[in-house]
Amino acid sequence: MTAFTKNIPVDILDANLISQHDVHISVARLDKLHPIVSGNKLFKLSHFIAAAASTQHRTLITFGGAYSNHLVATAFACREAGIKSIGMVRGEIAEELSHTLRACTAYGMELHFLSRSDYKNTQLPAAVEVLQQRLGSCTIVPEGGYHPHGAHGAAHIMDHLALPPDAIICLAVGTATTLAGIVRSAQPGQHIIAVPVLKGLTDIPHRLDHLLGEGTYIMPEVVPDGHFGGYAKKTNALIGFMNALYAQHHIPTDFVYTGKLLFTIFEKIRNGHFAPGSNIVCLHTGGLQGNASLPAGTLNF
Numbered sequence: 001m002t003a004f005t006k007n008i009p010v011d012i013l014d015a016n017l018i019s020q021h022d023v024h025i026s027v028a029r030l031d032k033l034h035p036i037v038s039g040n041k042l043f044k045l046s047h048f049i050a051a052a053a054s055t056q057h058r059t060l061i062t063f064g065g066a067y068s069n070h071l072v073a074t075a076f077a078c079r080e081a082g083i084k085s086i087g088m089v090r091g092e093i094a095e096e097l098s099h100t101l102r103a104c105t106a107y108g109m110e111l112h113f114l115s116r117s118d119y120k121n122t123q124l125p126a127a128v129e130v131l132q133q134r135l136g137s138c139t140i141v142p143e144g145g146y147h148p149h150g151a152h153g154a155a156h157i158m159d160h161l162a163l164p165p166d167a168i169i170c171l172a173v174g175t176a177t178t179l180a181g182i183v184r185s186a187q188p189g190q191h192i193i194a195v196p197v198l199k200g201l202t203d204i205p206h207r208l209d210h211l212l213g214e215g216t217y218i219m220p221e222v223v224p225d226g227h228f229g230g231y232a233k234k235t236n237a238l239i240g241f242m243n244a245l246y247a248q249h250h251i252p253t254d255f256v257y258t259g260k261l262l263f264t265i266f267e268k269i270r271n272g273h274f275a276p277g278s279n280i281v282c283l284h285t286g287g288l289q290g291n292a293s294l295p296a297g298t299l300n301f
Ligand SMILES: *Cc1c(COP(=O)(O)O)cnc(C)c1O
Pocket: 038, 040, 069, 070, 144, 172, 173, 174, 175, 176, 177, 178, 179, 254, 257, 258, 285, 286, 287, 288
């Protein structure tokens, strides 16, 4: 079933299948915007792509790991816009490229491999500045689009959704760039629940200040223990949940972001965290290509 959307489809789940709690739960399917390129990434990139398109060199450089949704989305978006893309990859080149990096190459991205320590150094603000000076008019996109431009682009997700004025908007958090965009565009009656997928991501207020500029905005509720041990860590319970979710509701999720988000929110529903009548909307931010790194047969979709 689809409801209250402009053009991102929203699936309403039958909450009776989850529990006897009287809440409304739906999933905004940004993953349906493209089969490989996850929904939130294209939004985060939009302002960088526009910036690169307006320069003479029309070249964009970004950073990511061998399974990065951000890298592959950047490669795709640049190809669509006729912009040259360069990906700086964390870790030495492997004998066989990951499926993600092969997709990047297929979309025309030029890849450079950096040792983990060199990669870490390139993420320092001073290093980005040096790189920017050396590369002149190339457009540099920090890892994950973590920059005010990225947050600005992510704010447009809400233009494509018509959510209830009292919606409780739930989303997975990596760099918090998408979160900042949602915070920026949410209405005063809406509430935001952020589920970090990294252990120890305790600086969300600081990140929001960097991404949005200091000011007043709706502070999200942060769930600190929804990460399953850390970034890209998984348990049998998580995989079992993802398979059950697909069997019952036909929603595919990934084990790094949206599987953890939905697991955490379902658990909160069962624990009675939400008042009766709550309008819970989970953002499915895409990222399904990452599941290709799991052994065949792990998932039922
Ligand atoms: C990258 C990603 C996120 C995290 O987005 P941030 O803006 O870095 O917080 C969430 N979900 C999926 C599927 C992603 O690929």
